[in-house]
Amino acid sequence: MIYLQKATIRDISKYDGEEVEIRGWVYNKRSSGKIHFLLIRDGTGIIQGVAGKNDVSPEVFESFNPLTQESSIIVTGKVRADKRAPGGYELTLTGLKVIQIVKDYPISPKEHGVEFLMEHRHLWLRSKKQHATMLIRHEIIKSIRNFLDNNGFILMDTPILTPSACEGTTTLFETPYFDTKAYLTQSGQLYNEANCIALGKVYCFGPTFRAEKSKTRRHLMEFWMVEPEMAYVELEENMDIQEQFVSYIVKKVLENRSEELKTLERDTAPLEKIKAPFPRITYDEAVNILKEKGLPFEWGGDFGAPDETAISENFDKPVFITHYPTQCKAFYMKPEEDRPEVCLGADLIAPEGYGEIIGGGERISDPELLIKRIEEHKLPKEDYQWYIDLRLYGTVPHSGFGLGIERTIAWICGLKHIRETIPYPRMLERIYP
Numbered sequence: 484m485i486y487l488q489k490a491t492i493r494d495i496s497k498y499d500g501e502e503v504e505i506r507g508w509v510y511n512k513r514s515s516g517k518i519h520f521l522l523i524r525d526g527t528g529i530i531q532g533v534a535g536k537n538d539v540s541p542e543v544f545e546s547f548n549p550l551t552q553e554s555s556i557i558v559t560g561k562v563r564a565d566k567r568a569p570g571g572y573e574l575t576l577t578g579l580k581v582i583q584i585v586k587d588y589p590i591s592p593k594e595h596g597v598e599f600l601m602e603h604r605h606l607w608l609r610s611k612k613q614h615a616t617m618l619i620r621h622e623i624i625k626s627i628r629n630f631l632d633n634n635g636f637i638l639m640d641t642p643i644l645t646p647s648a649c650e651g652t653t654t655l656f657e658t659p660y661f662d663t664k665a666y667l668t669q670s671g672q673l674y675n676e677a678n679c680i681a682l683g684k685v686y687c688f689g690p691t692f693r694a695e696k697s698k699t700r701r702h703l704m705e706f707w708m709v710e711p712e713m714a715y716v717e718l719e720e721n722m723d724i725q726e727q728f729v730s731y732i733v734k735k736v737l738e739n740r741s742e743e744l745k746t747l748e749r750d751t752a753p754l755e756k757i758k759a760p761f762p763r764i765t766y767d768e769a770v771n772i773l774k775e776k777g778l779p780f781e782w783g784g785d786f787g788a789p790d791e792t793a794i795s796e797n798f799d800k801p802v803f804i805t806h807y808p809t810q811c812k813a814f815y816m817k818p819e820e821d822r823p824e825v826c827l828g829a830d831l832i833a834p835e836g837y838g839e840i841i842g843g844g845e846r847i848s849d850p851e852l853l854i855k856r857i858e859e860h861k862l863p864k865e866d867y868q869w870y871i872d873l874r875l876y877g878t879v880p881h882s883g884f885g886l887g888i889e890r891t892i893a894w895i896c897g898l899k900h901i902r903e904t905i906p907y908p909r910m911l912e913r914i915y916p
């Protein structure tokens with residue numbers, strides 16, 4: 484008896500000429516009286532298997548007849564290099580073991596509406612483009628961790644249940660907490676400001692929550708954010724690090740996930756251009772761009788999605804916008820010394836109209852000013868005493884930023900809507916499945 488290797492489709496090239504076992508599911512099937520063509524998926528990829536009537540016993544040939552889409556199967560077959568095959572290899576099938584014949588799989592190869600697909604998200608994830616998007620998500624997260632770990636950042640997990648707001652009180656998800664209440668975190672930043680004084684360069688990486696009653700293609704209620712925070716770093720250096728960071732992420736996806744980008748039909752030419760340095764403009768300059776384009780915009784407000792798109796059209800790389808009006812940013816933003824109506828915040832706007840992917844900036848380090856801001860923003864001071872402490876005991880200039888994972892995936896994958904960038908999106912009108 485020959486020993487069969489349990490192969491995965493991703494690594495199939497290692498087994499050229501050998502007989503292997505693949506455990507997976509039927510992606511698609513075409514049959515004529517003389518030959519069965521099976522597309523088999525195993526979670527790592529898809530391969531075509533071919534069973535010819537003259538190549539296998541009549542029983543084996545017959546056993547392929549009842550197979551339907553997503554039936555679970557274990558096949559054996561000989562690996563054969565074939566230039567015409569997607570992935571470069573085919574299986575000459577020799578045997579089949581059926582685990583389950585599936586009846587009426589809801590997602591057929593025909594077109595379905597988005598609502599139907601979202602309702603079947605748990606099954607939709609098996610489809611080619613969703614599969615490719617998830618692999619790119621994995622690659623992006625891996626490259627984020629590698630970059631930060633290789634550059635001396637320490638992972639510090641910040642709490643999900645918090646007593647107070649970081650990004651404004653209007654988007655808090657409230658939950659009972661025994662005799663009191665708590666909020667799902669909007670950002671780990673405030674804790675990381677404490678952590679960076681303890682450990683120098685730190686980052687947190689986790690889910691964050693915003694009860695934003697907006698139904699845009701860029702907003703989720705639950706999204707993942709990576710937030711580096713650095714002691715003794717000011718606005719400019721903060722941006723230097725971000726442009727290195729984002730360039731590295733894009734480079735790694737181009738290097739390691741070109742197949743998946745192809746599956747998504749992503750034009751990679753714009754991604755090839757993503758190399759540091761990135762252009763930097765002030766808020767005032769951005770407002771002028773909007774004016775030149777004839778868009779109505781009043782100084783003082785934050786940019787909306789159409790504004791960001793219009794600004795990004797002027798650049799083929801991500802663009803930093805700095806010195807926002809203090810009034811439109813969070814309470815912790817450090818004001819410009821000789822022009823306190825603007826602050827040392829910097830957002831990074833992706834090219835091609837994908838919008839803001841990073842929000843960040845330099846934080847207030849002066850205790851008096853911080854207390855004043857907490858009062859102006861009508862935040863309960865007693866909840867922020869620990870945060871004020873950081874300015875009383877060893878205060879230093881410090882900065883950080885938050886990169887939204889799903890927005891970054893949407894941009895790199897070229898997806899119009901953020902809902903396909905996360906396995907199970909939480910949206911205004913959807914929490915199922």
Ligand code: 4AD
Nearest residue numbers: 670672702703706710840841842843884885887890
């Ligand atoms: O600009 P934001 O609100 O910044 C912060 O939370 C800071 N505390 C980060 C920091 O400095 N440590 O959010 C940062 C990023 C945005 O640029 C965007 O990419 C993403 O998080 N983001 C969202 N992504 C999906 N859905 C939402 N509702 C999002 N809100 C923000």
Ligand code: MG
Nearest residue numbers: 830839841842
């Ligand atoms: Mg922002």
